[in-house]
Amino acid sequence: xGYLAEVGGIRRRFQRVGHEWQHHIERCHDVITExxxxxxxxxxAVIFGAGLIHDVPLKMLAQKFQQVLLVDVVHPLSSRWVVRxxxxxRRVNHDVTNSLKGIYRVxxxxxxxxxxxxxxxxxxxxxLDYTVSLNLLSQLxxxxxxxxxxxxxxxxAELEEMAKQLIKDHLEYLSxxxxxxxxxxxxxxxxxxxxxxxxxxxxxxxxxxxxxFGPTWEWRLAPCPEADxxxxxFRQVVGIADWK
Numbered sequence: 004x005g006y007l008a009e010v011g012g013i014r015r016r017f018q019r020v021g022h023e024w025q026h027h028i029e030r031c032h033d034v035i036t037e038x039x040x041x042x043x044x045x046x047x048a049v050i051f052g053a054g055l056i057h058d059v060p061l062k063m064l065a066q067k068f069q070q071v072l073l074v075d076v077v078h079p080l081s082s083r084w085v086v087r088x089x090x091x092x093r094r095v096n097h098d099v100t101n102s103l104k105g106i107y108r109v110x111x112x113x114x115x116x117x118x119x120x121x122x123x124x125x126x127x128x129x130x131l132d133y134t135v136s137l138n139l140l141s142q143l144x145x146x147x148x149x150x151x152x153x154x155x156x157x158x159x160a161e162l163e164e165m166a167k168q169l170i171k172d173h174l175e176y177l178s179x180x181x182x183x184x185x186x187x188x189x190x191x192x193x194x195x196x197x198x199x200x201x202x203x204x205x206x207x208x209x210x211x212x213x214x215x216f217g218p219t220w221e222w223r224l225a226p227c228p229e230a231d232x233x234x235x236x237f238r239q240v241v242g243i244a245d246w247k
Contacts, residue, residue: 004103004107004146004147004149004150005149005150006076006077006146007077009146010054010055010077010079011079013054013055014079014081016225016229017055017057019229020223020225020226020229021057023223023226024057024222024223024224026220026221026222026223027058027220027221027222027223027224027240028057028058030218030220030240030242031058031059031137031138031187031242032058032059032060033242034185034187034218034242034243034244035059035060035063035064035135035137035185035187035244036060036063037185037244038133038135038183038184038185038244038245039063039064039067039133039183041183041244041245042132042133042182042183043132044132044182045067045068045069045132045133046068046069046070046130046131046132047069047070047071047128047130047131047132047133048064048067048068048070048071048072048132048133048134048135049071049072049074049125049131049133049134049135050064050071050072050073050074050134050135050137051074051099051134051135051136051137051139052074052075052099052136052137052138052139052142053073053074053075053078053082053094053137054075054078054079054082054137054138055079055081055082056073056082056085056086058137058138058187059073059137061073061085061086061089061092062089064092065089065092068091068132068133069091070091070092070093070130071089071091071092071093072092072093072095073086073092073093073094073095074095074097074099075094075095075096075097076096076097076098076103077096078094078096082094097124099122099124099139099143099173099176100119100120100122100143100169100172100173101120101121101122101123101124102118102119102120102147102169103147105117105119106118106119106147106150106151106165107150109156110150110151110153110154110156111154111156112156113156113157115156117151117157117161117162117164117165119165119168119169119172121172121175121176122172122176125180125181126176126179126180126181128181129181131180131181131182132181132182132183133182133183133184133185134177134180134182134183134184134185135184135185135186135187136173136177136184136185136186136187136188136246137187138187138188138189138240139173139188140170140173140174140186140188140208141170141188141189141190141207141208143166143169143170143173144162144165144166144169144170144209147165147166147169148162148165148166151165163209166209167208167209167210167211170208170209170211171211174186174213174214177246177247178246178247183245183247184245184246184247185242185243185244185245185246186241186242186243187240187241187242187243188240188241189207189222189224189238189239189240190206190207190208190213190239190240190241191204191205191206191207191238191239192204192205192207192236192237192238192239193221193237193238193239194234194235194236195234195235195236195237196233196234197227197233197234197235199235207238213241215243215246216241216243217241217242217243217244218241218242219239219241219242220239220240220242221237221238221239222237222238222239222240223235223237224237224238
């Protein structure tokens with residue numbers, strides 16, 4: 004579905020404009036630190052959407068918890084060298100939606116319902132004390148939608164229904180996990196012209212609303228000329244240290 008190429012693209016973008024992301028990274032660290040402070044025990048921590056781990060306060064987590072799992076569909080090679088510094092930190096390849104295999108299977112089959120399965124992993128893990136969904140929620144539908152569009156076998160309405168279901172299921176999954184949970188997610192894309200005037204806002208949740216909210220900030224994700232030579236594309240982000 005292109006996940007490996009996507010990781011490479013994010014890494015290259017960070018190399019070009021990572022200095023613009025610094026405020027966002029610091030806010031992510033603050034939310035996670037606050038979330039850790041709410042934990043009663045410190046056995047296992049799980050980071051969903053670990054990616055390049057720039058937005059993960061890894062040293063602090065490794066010092067606090069007996070075990071830290073960095074979870075993503077694919078991991079960049081660069082994160083391997085960082086993780087090797089911490090013997091209690093492990094990278095795990097995992098589909099947090101529990102749906103990618105089924106979506107892949109129906110991509111070329113018209114009139115097939117797009118399967119979305121409820122995540123089950125870790126729900127009965129009695130040692131799980133802390134979980135973070137990190138800059139992941141709005142991204143869950145993106146690659147599946149792009150992949151399905153290539154085959155022209157499903158309607159726009161079907162793709163959007165799948166996207167909303169993936170988002171709903173992830174939120175329900177976070178609420179069902181044991182231990183403390185933090186949610187950090189972008190929820191709106193803001194397009195600016197070169198005069199810093201807003202020319203477009205796009206809801207990233209397809210009309211769904213988070214059942215609770217928290218402190219927000221702007222992530223300067225793609226300043227001009229990253230995406231085009233006339234606009235900046237930034238994200239509005241919310242950080243909820245205590246999701247449950």
